[in-house]
Amino acid sequence: MRFLLVAVGLVSLGRAQLLGIPTVPFNITSDKTFDLRNLHTIIVDLSHSSTRDQDGLTLIPPSLWEFAETFQGDLAGIGVNTVVLPGIKAISNAIYLTLDNDKSQFVNAAGNKTSEGYRLSVTSSGITISGASPLGAWWGTRTVLQQALINDKKLKIGTGVDSPGWSERGMMLDVGRHYYPADFLGELCSYLSFFKQNVFHLHLSDHVWDPAKLGSHELALELYAGFRIASTDPAVAGLARPTNETYSPSVFDNLQQKCASRGVTILPEFESPGHSMATTDWRPEIALSDFSMLNLSHPETLPTHWQIGQDNGLFDFIDNGYTIVNSDDYFYLDLKYSDGNQYPKELDIQRVFHGSPDGSAFAPNILDAANATNNPPRDSPNVLGHLAVVWNDWGPNASTYHEAYYMIRNGLPALADKQWGGSLREEDYAGLFATLQPAVPDQNLDQRIPSKGPTILSYAFGSNIVSTLTASVRDSSGNGYHGSLENGAYVSGGALQLNGRSAYLKTPLTSKGRNYTLSFSVLPKSHGGALFSGPDSSLLNGNGTSTNLMLVADNIAYPVNLTLPLNRWSDVKVEAIGPQTFISLGTQRQEVTILMGIWGGYMEEGPMAIEAPLAAIGKGINGQMKNIKLSSDVL
Numbered sequence: 001m002r003f004l005l006v007a008v009g010l011v012s013l014g015r016a017q018l019l020g021i022p023t024v025p026f027n028i029t030s031d032k033t034f035d036l037r038n039l040h041t042i043i044v045d046l047s048h049s050s051t052r053d054q055d056g057l058t059l060i061p062p063s064l065w066e067f068a069e070t071f072q073g074d075l076a077g078i079g080v081n082t083v084v085l086p087g088i089k090a091i092s093n094a095i096y097l098t099l100d101n102d103k104s105q106f107v108n109a110a111g112n113k114t115s116e117g118y119r120l121s122v123t124s125s126g127i128t129i130s131g132a133s134p135l136g137a138w139w140g141t142r143t144v145l146q147q148a149l150i151n152d153k154k155l156k157i158g159t160g161v162d163s164p165g166w167s168e169r170g171m172m173l174d175v176g177r178h179y180y181p182a183d184f185l186g187e188l189c190s191y192l193s194f195f196k197q198n199v200f201h202l203h204l205s206d207h208v209w210d211p212a213k214l215g216s217h218e219l220a221l222e223l224y225a226g227f228r229i230a231s232t233d234p235a236v237a238g239l240a241r242p243t244n245e246t247y248s249p250s251v252f253d254n255l256q257q258k259c260a261s262r263g264v265t266i267l268p269e270f271e272s273p274g275h276s277m278a279t280t281d282w283r284p285e286i287a288l289s290d291f292s293m294l295n296l297s298h299p300e301t302l303p304t305h306w307q308i309g310q311d312n313g314l315f316d317f318i319d320n321g322y323t324i325v326n327s328d329d330y331f332y333l334d335l336k337y338s339d340g341n342q343y344p345k346e347l348d349i350q351r352v353f354h355g356s357p358d359g360s361a362f363a364p365n366i367l368d369a370a371n372a373t374n375n376p377p378r379d380s381p382n383v384l385g386h387l388a389v390v391w392n393d394w395g396p397n398a399s400t401y402h403e404a405y406y407m408i409r410n411g412l413p414a415l416a417d418k419q420w421g422g423s424l425r426e427e428d429y430a431g432l433f434a435t436l437q438p439a440v441p442d443q444n445l446d447q448r449i450p451s452k453g454p455t456i457l458s459y460a461f462g463s464n465i466v467s468t469l470t471a472s473v474r475d476s477s478g479n480g481y482h483g484s485l486e487n488g489a490y491v492s493g494g495a496l497q498l499n500g501r502s503a504y505l506k507t508p509l510t511s512k513g514r515n516y517t518l519s520f521s522v523l524p525k526s527h528g529g530a531l532f533s534g535p536d537s538s539l540l541n542g543n544g545t546s547t548n549l550m551l552v553a554d555n556i557a558y559p560v561n562l563t564l565p566l567n568r569w570s571d572v573k574v575e576a577i578g579p580q581t582f583i584s585l586g587t588q589r590q591e592v593t594i595l596m597g598i599w600g601g602y603m604e605e606g607p608m609a610i611e612a613p614l615a616a617i618g619k620g621i622n623g624q625m626k627n628i629k630l631s632s633d634v635l
Helices: 002-013 064-077 134-150 182-194 249-260 277-282 313-320 349-354 401-408 412-420 426-439
Strands: 027-035 041-045 083-087 094-099 118-122 126-131 154-162 168-174 199-203 205-207 225-227 265-269 324-326 332-334 383-391 455-459 483-486 490-492 495-499 504-506 516-524 530-533 537-541 548-553 556-563 570-577 580-585 588-591 593-598 602-607 622-631
Touching: 041 064, 064 083, 064 094, 064 134, 094 134, 118 134, 126 134, 134 154, 134 182, 134 426, 168 182, 168 412, 182 199, 182 249, 182 401, 182 412, 199 383, 205 277, 225 277, 249 265, 349 412, 349 426, 383 401, 383 412, 412 426, 516 530, 516 537, 548 580, 556 580, 556 588
Parallel strands: 041 083, 041 094, 094 126, 168 199, 168 383, 199 265, 324 383, 332 383
Antiparallel strands: 027 154, 118 126, 118 154, 205 225, 455 622, 483 504, 490 495, 495 622, 516 570, 516 622, 530 537, 537 548, 548 556, 570 580, 580 588, 593 602
């Protein structure tokens, strides 16, 4: 109700916009609304249903019809069920998707035409979205979806024309020094798309930096280096690495298709001639004495290279006619530590709303937040857009997949408003974010689990909640997450009995994201085995070389100095509190951390935020478990 009152207030205040992320120019003409509960059809203009945007960044643009089908799924996700039909005009209780003949009304900050604009018209009987292209119409569907979430499925009556101020909006992720599964990257595309960002730049090759090792090929080989795209072309056989952390052509194609289906273009990038250990290991003859560098004078290397890292964006490039995408380090992030605290630990919302030299909001034309003379005007046609940047300087063991997401989770939507050219105010942001962020479609990056209360899962193994007929264990939380006994696991004496081999308790869950408490009791007869395991992490009772309890994420072990005693019961608790994770054994409590090598010069300890593994309980455990409980309650 709070947001409904804000939206109604726009009329009396005379602010011709809809509050959203980004904000939308909109002339509200009535206090009445169109209720999406009455919606039954998405009509796609028959004359444009197969049209594709030819002016955007992607080479695989979806058609208007394909965007409509994706929109249909998003509406179903908020309880609005529709059918998609071809048609030639708007009808009652429908959303009509079409293309606008007047392209001149859709302009960017420089006054140039853009294919990403759209006109939104809402009447008491329905909605029309007229795009400059199918992509423009798609951004209009994001406005409809956001307004439905903010205002209880009701849209204010009126019209508005909305266009992005800049053509490239989004983020870059360092995938060269930390592998990320394609499914995770696809979910990030969904996150970007919901806030009308259209670029996901993937930094696909790089290596961990240690200057002392770069002068020797043998020592340089000790450094982690990644080149993520695999190829069947024999000319580059052996270049992609590590082999179990690369994207096959089909996997990468599917990722690009998934992102394009939501208006987001994957921009793949391979760094050279610097940061090229993966390449010089593959072909040592084209390296300099510093094995991180390609020898550009070698006939089989590129003949020229232009270093632009320290140049002035305005005077050296824009004033000389070059176009740029602003990725200045003002919005750089570095997982998990920044040498000299140069960068914040997550995207800084204060910089978004006060990132101009005069203290006003940031915009893509702001190349220097302190000195206005280094900034081109807002309407400069040579500024194409802006990207936030997330680096992995300390390599793959410094963070988990989802820790990269949490660095941009809270701030990237605010930045999306400024990249688009919106006018969202800081005082409105927190409330809008709290409403919209949990409802971003086609992703579960927070790894939320629906629950009726703070207790998400509870297995007590009493005789009254175990069905011997179906080999099932009842979840007493009230959420219905009942488990099934697999491969010889059984319940006796009020405890789960496990044989140390393949027996386990299977749950219908996978992982729980941040802020949880996982508690249980265990009586192990030997060390080894997975107390809990899931797709993102595992909790191990030792790993064969160590008897310590340890969490494993992304195939990297994070042990604590705690060992389960054999042949007696122990109470164990795993707590995830924000960016930290703790393991307790009885009254002993230790934080799960990582020691990171910083430029080969010193070590720095950092926290680890690791998801609760929930898919399987007790696989490989020789012993008993009981009193298993997962809760969202934390200290």
